Amino acid sequence: MSSNKRPLSKCFENNLRGTDAYTRHKKLIKDYVQHYGLKPQSKIPSEYKTERDILYENHKFIREDNERSSTWEQRVAKKYYDKLFKEYAICELKLYKQGKIALRWRVEKEVVSGKGQFTCGSTLCESTDELKSWEVNFGYMEDGEKKNELVKVRLCLDCSHKLNYKTQMRLAETLKSREKGRQTKRTKRGKSCSDDDEKKKGPSSSSENEEEEEEDGDEEKAKKQAKSVWSQPLEQKDEKSKEEEYEDYFADLLQ
Known part of the structure; x- marks a missing residue:
C-alpha cells in the first residue's frame, strides 16, 4: 500500500469540512448516486x-x-x-318534470344541521315552513337489477308538488281522456236520437245519466289509484311532535 494514499475517512473529512448540513447532504447524495446508482422509480399509471x-x-x-x-x-x-343516517333521505329534484327523482341518505354534517328533518330535504331548498313527511316508493337500478325501497322524506309545499308532479300530470291526462271519451259518446247519442221518437228519448236519457254516474265513480277510482302510484303522505298518526323529532335527532347524533 502506498504511503502517500490517505484514508477514505480522512478524504471525506477534508471534503466536507466547513460546510453546512444541507451542503453535506447534497454531496453525500451525489456520491451515493454516482457510485451505487438508484433503482428506476415505478411509473405512476396515467x-x-x-x-x-x-x-x-x-x-x-x-x-x-x-x-x-x-x-x-x-x-x-x-x-x-x-356512517350514513337512514331515517330520512335527501332529494334531488332538478329533473322532476321528467319524472327523474334522485334520493340519497344523509351524512353526519346534514344530521347536525337538521337538513332533511327540520329543513326541507331538497338539495336546492332550505325552507323550514310547512314541512310534510312523505313515504316514497323509490325505484332504482343497482347491479343491473330493478329494486324498490320505501323511503321517508321531509319536504316543503313547493318541493312536495315537484315530488308528485308526474303523478298529477298522469291524473290530469287520465281525466282529460275520460272527458273527451264522454263528449264523443254524447255526440254519437245526439246524432242517433230521433226527434220524433219521444218514448226512446226518455229511457235513453236515464241510461245516459246512469252511465255518467258510473264514469264519475271511475274517475274517483282513477284519482285514488294515481295518488298511490308514486308516493303518498304518511298517515297522521305517524306524524311526530316537535319533542319526538328532537329525540330522534339526538338519537341519530349519538349512534
Missing part, C-alpha cells in the same frame, strides 16, 4: 381509481346486515355506508 371512484362502483343504496365484503373496495364502500 389512469387510477380514487376513493370516490371506488365508492361509486361499489356503493349500494340498501345493504343487508349480514352481507360479507370479500374485496378491499367492497369493505371501503361498506364502511362508508355504515
